[in-house]
Amino acid sequence: MGKETIQLTVNGETREIIVEPNALLINVLRDELGLTGTKYGCGIGQCGSCTVLVNGEPVLSCLILAVAVNGANILTIEGLAKPDGYLDPVQEAFLDHGAIQCGFCTPGMVLMARDLLNKNPAPSESEIREHIKGNLCRCTGYLSIVRAIKSCAQKRG
Amino acid sequence: MAVNTRILPQGLECLFPKTIHEAVQMLTQYGPDAKVVAGGTDLLVRVKQGLISPAYLILIMKIPELINITKDECLRIGAATRLCEVLNFCAADEKYAAMSEALHSLGKVQIRNIATIGGNLCNASPAADSAPPLLVFDCRVKLYSMQGERILNLEKFFKGVNVTTMASNEIMTEIQIPSIQNGMGSAFTKITRVSADISKISCAVAVERRGDLCASCRIAMGAVASIPMRVRAAERIVTGKKVDVSLVEKLGQKVSEEINPITDVRSTAEYRRKVTPVLFKDVFWRAWQRAGGKA
Numbered sequence: 001m002g003k004e005t006i007q008l009t010v011n012g013e014t015r016e017i018i019v020e021p022n023a024l025l026i027n028v029l030r031d032e033l034g035l036t037g038t039k040y041g042c043g044i045g046q047c048g049s050c051t052v053l054v055n056g057e058p059v060l061s062c063l064i065l066a067v068a069v070n071g072a073n074i075l076t077i078e079g080l081a082k083p084d085g086y087l088d089p090v091q092e093a094f095l096d097h098g099a100i101q102c103g104f105c106t107p108g109m110v111l112m113a114r115d116l117l118n119k120n121p122a123p124s125e126s127e128i129r130e131h132i133k134g135n136l137c138r139c140t141g142y143l144s145i146v147r148a149i150k151s152c153a154q155k156r157g
Numbered sequence: 158m159a160v161n162t163r164i165l166p167q168g169l170e171c172l173f174p175k176t177i178h179e180a181v182q183m184l185t186q187y188g189p190d191a192k193v194v195a196g197g198t199d200l201l202v203r204v205k206q207g208l209i210s211p212a213y214l215i216l217i218m219k220i221p222e223l224i225n226i227t228k229d230e231c232l233r234i235g236a237a238t239r240l241c242e243v244l245n246f247c248a249a250d251e252k253y254a255a256m257s258e259a260l261h262s263l264g265k266v267q268i269r270n271i272a273t274i275g276g277n278l279c280n281a282s283p284a285a286d287s288a289p290p291l292l293v294f295d296c297r298v299k300l301y302s303m304q305g306e307r308i309l310n311l312e313k314f315f316k317g318v319n320v321t322t323m324a325s326n327e328i329m330t331e332i333q334i335p336s337i338q339n340g341m342g343s344a345f346t347k348i349t350r351v352s353a354d355i356s357k358i359s360c361a362v363a364v365e366r367r368g369d370l371c372a373s374c375r376i377a378m379g380a381v382a383s384i385p386m387r388v389r390a391a392e393r394i395v396t397g398k399k400v401d402v403s404l405v406e407k408l409g410q411k412v413s414e415e416i417n418p419i420t421d422v423r424s425t426a427e428y429r430r431k432v433t434p435v436l437f438k439d440v441f442w443r444a445w446q447r448a449g450g451k452a
Binding site for chain 2: 021022040043045048051054057063064065067112131134
């Protein structure tokens with residue numbers, strides 16, 4: 001099976017990558033590009049830990065063929081903090097509210113929270129829970145995560 | 158043998174047709190070794206689990222003719238249109254309430270940004286959430302092959318679990334929703350184990366009313382038979398009749414008799430039979446309120 005050359009802009013940097021046709025985006029990000037913030041949790045679209053933004057929209061990288069996103073703009077958790085190193089307000093809020101225990105669900109949760117606040121700056125608790133319902137957390141029971149995201153909503157007010 | 162869902166276990170070749178015609182040519186050429194992929198959120202899971210092993214994937218998610226939503230004498234949706242786009246469209250028009258409720262509850266945000274409406278139908282899960290509302294709206298699907306195209310009523314499309322009446326050399330190109338009368342009220346609800354989950358039971362109802370009389374009623378259930386199904390036996394009971402609490406009770410019992418549920422990982426046949434009338438009543442009354450102009 002012939003390899004393909006694809007172009008991906010990942011966290012602002014455009015590069016050419018040679019991939020097998022059966023390569024999944026999650027493995028290209030983690031193994032080829034060394035961006036291991038995106039996690040493999042279930043591989044079948046249920047846990048949300050592989051969430052990344054493709055062309056600004058959150059998707060599950062474990063179910064995306066790399067060749068299908070040739071030319072796309074990808075944001076992983078590593079690309080969320082500002083270039084000068086300051087954290088995104090969502091990241092600060094997660095730290096402030098103890099919304100990180102083992103940290104495995106965190107990259108997906110933070111990206112979904114960022115996506116929600118971009119679209120709806122002052123979400124209600126039920127809107128928050130609805131938006132992150134595809135991201136499973138085995139540690140926190142979600143309370144601290146919801147509080148963290150709600151606190152961002154209130155700040156923007 | 159343990160399944161490794163981290164990767165697609167076998168080598169395969171990806172084909173990128175630029176038009177529908179190219180896609181069906183490839184499908185005809187490679188036959189049973191090929192699978193058509195749009196969003197891939199169902200298909201790639203089945204490949205990972207080793208349930209299917211295609212040697213060729215025909216990727217249609219970027220063919221422009223398959224991605225569009227247009228309204229003329231009916232609502233036409235390209236089969237590779239993403240669910241998030243269909244949801245946005247339907248949510249803006251309360252005539253499509255059952256459809257927007259179904260799509261909003263389908264999966265989660267990340268899935269709807271990739272998955273397509275054609276894929277949801279062609280995967281033909283009995284629990285497909287877009288099916289019950291499309292069935293109550295009398296949806297038709299357009300299928301295309303090297304021999305040309307045909308239009309099929311959605312009711313005749315589903316055949317069994319993950320099985321459709323689509324020929325192996327056909328691709329779904331369009332979903333058509335006939336024009337919906339003003340004054341039709343519709344609703345959809347699904348029951349799940351956890352909040353982002355495949356349905357245990359789902360129900361869609363579309364009704365037209367004249368005062369207290371039911372002018373027309375369509376009922377569809379998902380996840381309670383081998384295919385998403387219309388419940389015409391119940392529809393016949395209520396059409397033309399005065400709607401009151403006891404009639405709707407009777408309808409719920411009839412729906413429960415007509416379904417053919419099994420016990421699986423998500424629910425038991427007994428639960429599905431017992432809860433169906435309760436779910437149906439909720440959905441019916443909501444559709445009825447909407448038909449009366451009270452959202």
